[in-house]
Amino acid sequence: MEKERRDFMGIGLGVFTAVGGVGALYAMKRSWDPLPSVKAAGFTEIDLAGAKDNVLTVEKWRGKPIFVLKKSADMKADDRDIVIGKDRFHVTIGLCTHLGCIPAYKKDDKKFMCACHGGEFDVSGNDIKAPAPSPLVIPPFKINGTKLVLGEEGPEYQKMKDAGLTA
């Protein structure tokens, strides 16, 4: 009888502290989450009207660089291009998909080269040399005239995403 009572007390205490422990772990996990203010600042509008052929401009969205490149007529069209009127744009997150360095745009070679580990991307952001494992990522966007809202998913982005072209 005595042993059973002690076992019961032990199990009771164990369950009680385990519940408390799980609760504490959840609170700790939540404390490490990005703050609401950080998440709310995740929308940026950029204007593509002033872009020039084969000139890379770098915008900023969620602290990350955004590559904006207006394609010149001799560049091959790609399903990953954002088309506005007659113009085709390359818009990607400017971080190498290997480990997140910023590739440099070589205007004459018309490709992006990453200095960290040697990965390369073509003018449409497709990976052409290892260790780059996948194309440059296209951020969520919504077309608004000649402007893009980054962080919002418009129908054109949805289409690309469904076709598996965004990453």
Add this chain to the structure above:
Amino acid sequence: MAHFDENAKPFGNKWLDERLGVNTLMKVLNTEYWIPKNINFLWAMGMVLAATFGILVISGIFLMMYYKPDTNLAFDSVNYTIMTEVGYGWLWRHIHGVGASLVFLIIYIHMFTGIYYSSYKQGRELIWLSGMGLFVAFSAEAFSGYMLPWGQMSYWAGMVITELFAGGSLEATGLVEWIRGDYVPGDAYLTRFFMLHVLLIPLVIIGLIVLHFGTLRLPHVNNQDGENFDYDEAAKLYKEGKVKESKVIPFSPVFLSKDVFVMGVYFILFFYLVFYHFNFAMDPVNFDPANGLSTPAHIYPEWYFLWSYEILRPFSKDFGLIAFGIAQAALFFLPFIDRSPNVAPAHKRGLFQIWFWALIVIMIALTALGKLPPTDPLYATLGFIFAVAFLFMGPLLFVITKFEKPLKKGA
């Protein structure tokens, strides 16, 4: 209640012994903690590490008084306030930087001493495992500390290393953003790594040091010949005054005095570097403030991480990550991969000696290649060859030690 002598002088030896057991403590930890005589200066590295850790703590305390873990203030609080305004602030920073580098040099010497003399098996497995735990904890401590000056190398090393947690094709960006507390390293990131650097990881390190010392106690320190002798008998001889015949010496004051001599030599080097050659520990790129929109031309870690960085680099993303993971974990399993019954120095273990020096050559080669830019195809190829060679060293050790002949006792 125990017996207390009413006439004992307050705070005298007897008074303290009755209340705190100081004499027992002294015996257990110092005068009757037996260390073999048959050792060399490499056996002093443990206490050299303990002393270096102490110096890192002290210099860190002074740096913390003026450092500001805020992305707008951190860079100037280090490079302006501490370096130019605080009296002797430069001294603490250079001690901390040089100490962080040298602590890894000594850790590597300490580790390879253990491997050379087979000091990781036959009762000493936990010494090795707790030591590897310390290596990992010191690595985390070094990385988190490297974030704090918030220069370009801090930012981009933080970016690249936290990106590893995405697990390649697993694309666990949620986990990466959770670790960072932001989409990219930012204010939340800097402050939490400050917490890790000054509190949580040092607590883990101190706990592991205690465990590491504890694991030494029963199997005892190894010696130059891997000889397994009767410690009780040797201790008895020593206590009887037959100091010459005994195979052991007490930790304190005898062994410690030898340690202190080695520390003396070491600290001459240490402070020579602090005063005249601190620049090797101060990467010039990190004197540019962090900028998320501009990657430095060439990102590389501090010298002590180069070998594992070079294992990551030559492969495709996923395989590189797997190879990197194996490289980090492989050394933990050393006591279980080595199937030989021999506890002996490498020069008595045949093929194992060749394996040992091959490992040293591979790790030095990986370290040198890790510093070179990845764009040169020759270096890239060499890096690939040495990274593959490193991965084969584990299975190779298993095979050669499986067939290693047992040594005769006393050979």
